[in-house]
Amino acid sequence: MKLVIIESPGKIEELKKILGGEYKLAASYGHIRDLPLNEMGVHPPDFIPQYVITESGERTVAGLKKLCAQADEIYLATDQDKEGEAISWHLQQALELTNYIRVSWKTVTAPDVQQAMLNPGRIDKHKVAAQEARRTLDRLVGYMVSPLLSDLLGKTLSAGRVQSVAVRLVVERERQIKSFCRTNHFGAKLSFENVDTSAAWQADWHADWVTKPYLKSADEPYILDEAFANGVAAINTVTVKSYTETVTKRSPPAPFITPTLQQAASVALKMSPTETMTAAQALFDKGHITYHRTDNPNVALSHLGDIFQAALNLGLEMADDPRVFKIPDGAEAGHPACTPTHWEVEEAGKTDDERALYQLIRERAIASQLADAAYAVRTATMEAIEPVSGKVVTFSTTGRTLVNQGWLALLNRDETVDEEDEEDDGSNKNTVPTLTVGQVLTVSSGSVLAKATRAPNRYKQASLIDKLFKSGIGRPATLAAIMEGIFERKYVVEEKRQVIPTAIAEQINDALVGRFSFMEYGFTREIERDIDLIQKGELRYRDVVTKVHETLKQEIRTTKDNSSPKYPCPVCKEALRRREKDDHFFWGCSAFPICKTTLPDANGEPGQRKGIVLSEYVCNKCQSPLTHIKQTPAPGKSAFDFWACTGAANGCKAKYKNQDGKPVL
Incomplete structure (x- = not known):
């Protein structure tokens, strides 16, 4: 019998189809060992971790030991990352395996799994040490x-x-x-009627006042003079000083890496990071996507032909050359970007979250290799004389029109950026007409823009x-x-x-x-x-x-x-901590069991013991505060008046006579 031990039971069904009946599959359900729960479990000078089998791992290990005893070959087939390598090492240690075979695959697909089985290896101890x-x-x-x-x-x-x-x-x-302090400042905008007869450029357009030349200093980066802004807005005519027509291109975003997948799922699908990774794990286990824990934004070269075919089926235009995206600094880049494994599959997953996430992954990956979006851009600058000050003022305008959708035919935006956080310069809505240098334009209206600085989001x-x-x-x-x-x-x-x-x-x-x-x-x-x-x-x-x-x-x-506890213990001066027991809070000394002092909770702060008031006087034996205990004569009761040590919980039972309201120490 050939035993293959994997991490997740979700992969078993798919792997059975790939490996066939001669292999027995079993799962470790993640880590079977960890550091102990109630102690640090790693100490100097060697810092050798003291691992224990987890509560859930005990049953798993028992079952795996029985299977290993029956197996002729044992394959440790956990994931390729540090965690996966460490899980294989823990399995090898806990199961006491000397003759094992280490295999791993990038995707749960027949080509990758079969290739991995043909190229077995051993556990990478350096990778395990890194995880440790x-x-x-x-x-x-x-x-x-x-x-x-x-x-x-x-x-x-x-x-x-x-x-x-x-x-x-x-x-x-x-x-x-x-701590943000709002600053009110001003700008100005001039509007013009569009006299261009071209059908594509009929709407009115506008130009904004370039305020930078009129700022007083770098410490005051805004126009605060409203009267000056009013004068600029009152200008009647301007002269065109420059005019250009260009075509700009916008490239698609890269395929998903782990953080961008979580960002996009949060923005587009309103899924939490945990929900995203749970759904992605299920898709990976079933062989629908490549590994979802990755920091490499590039598609595997072997998938480019599949992307081309998928784009062709959708009637989309591919980029002239394969796109290569910059890998973030410090990235491991051991896995390619998160993409589909079967590009022709348009829908995958059992739950709504899985299906929505798969669609997000697939469309983003295809879009990454599509043609750029192209915009026709018209840019102009204009000058005029401000009537009150006589200063020359400058205006600028930009109009941008989409002329080739490119990747925007599949994705209308980068899903990792929340629309609420995007800054819109208004150029897409500004239909600038054809202009000529030296042309004098009549202003149809002017307006002052009352602005204010904004706190960070x-x-x-x-x-x-x-x-x-x-x-x-x-x-x-x-x-x-x-x-x-x-x-x-x-x-x-x-x-x-x-x-x-x-x-x-x-x-x-x-x-x-x-x-x-x-x-x-x-x-x-x-x-x-x-x-x-x-x-x-x-x-x-x-x-x-x-x-x-x-x-x-x-x-x-x-x-x-250089610091002291917020709430010192009245007995030993160590820190008191607020604790919970049986649905109520109390305060206990952090030096327990050496000091057994407890106090009731009073609205989140240490209270006084019932009937006990701590005084400024301290016991000359244990240095705990003293409390004054007094009872006046009453029928059937004895009178007493003395001072007692509050350190009884720690073994001190000292008592002192009272004289004139003070203890006789």
Whole structure:
């Protein structure tokens, strides 16, 4: 029996058709091992990860061991990326395989699968080390910094190597918006009747005042003089100083890579990154699309003939030469762009999301190799004398008309850009006629344009993903998880499709920025570069992890020396943290079980124990606050008046006499 172990059970049905009955297929359901849940699981000086089989992985491993015992050949056929390579290594370790065959394919299609089976290999240890480095660094930041962050803010919170930086982007954008000061300024527009008899150029047209020559300084980049603008708008005639007719071309956008796929699905389909990746995974598993975790925007050369045939069937014009798109800096480029595998298939997928996403992927990929869109462009400049100041003022105008649809016959726009965020210069609606230099034109009307500067837009999920990717914060495979994490922890919320930070996000940001280098935008980019060098065998796992660990240790030490907990424990002065138990909150000491102090919750802050008021006096044995306990004589009750130590939970039962309202220490 030949056993093929893959990651996702969704691929089994398609692979059975390709491989035939002599192969037995089984799935690992992703990772079967991970670092432990309740401890860091990786320690200096070697930083060897202490892996444990996950709860869900235990059943999987048991089943796979039985199959392996029956198998004559065992193929580890997980994906080609770092995560896939690491999954194969974990399987080899957990199943104690010495005689295994490593295979992988770019697409779940017969040519790729059969080619992979003919070219077996071994597990790439450098690629595994690179994945381990990323996982370990995430664990170090999470386990080393989160407790300190929780102490500083008095709540159980998490810091993340990439997650916290994503939150910083949102917080800083929100603060830019709140601190923005609006500036009112002015422009002017002249309108003209169109005397051109050409049927294509009949509508009235306009020209805008070029204000730049009249600005006072770079510090004041706007016209603030409304009277001057009124004078410009009152001009009656202008003289044409230049006129050109050109044809400009607009190239199509590249096929999808992971971040642009998530952006387009967010804008065009209103799908979250997680929903997008779930649908894409299902399409990949069924062999409908190429690998969806990619940062290479280029189509595989072997697919160009298929695209040509698909375009021919649709009656669309191909580009003269195959298009090659620029690969982003730092990209791995191990996989081609996300495209269909069977180009003649117009609809694929079981759910509405899958079908809509497939159509988006297919049309974008075909459009990438179509002819440019072409525009006829008329541009002119005009001059006149402003009547009040006597200054020469300049106007400019541009009209643009689509003369060849090219790729726009299939896509009417780039779906990754939200229409609400697009800037429209109005040139498509401005029907500039044929003009001649020296021609004097009569103005039909003039108007002052009252303008105002605008605050930057809040991020939407699509634009935040774009910013994360372009800033080198996270890799294509991790972007959806980053977004899901900051929403799940309620560090950000979405209102009217805008991403807004919560109050706790701002507190986290202020607690970490300036104290920890992992919060700097360049840090994450450098780490990803180091991880890529580990994969190439040019850097060692231990060296990269050790460097970050030492930096974190120093930064934590410095932060502790220069800050104090927001809510110190009244007994031991360590940090109190707000905790939840049985649907209610309470405050417990972070030094538990050494210090067992607890306090009730009072509207999100530590309250007083019922009947106990902490005083300014402290126990001379354990330094815990004292409380004054007094009972006046009453029928059947004894009178008492003394001071007691509040450190009883920690074993101190000291009591002190009261004298004139003070303890006798």
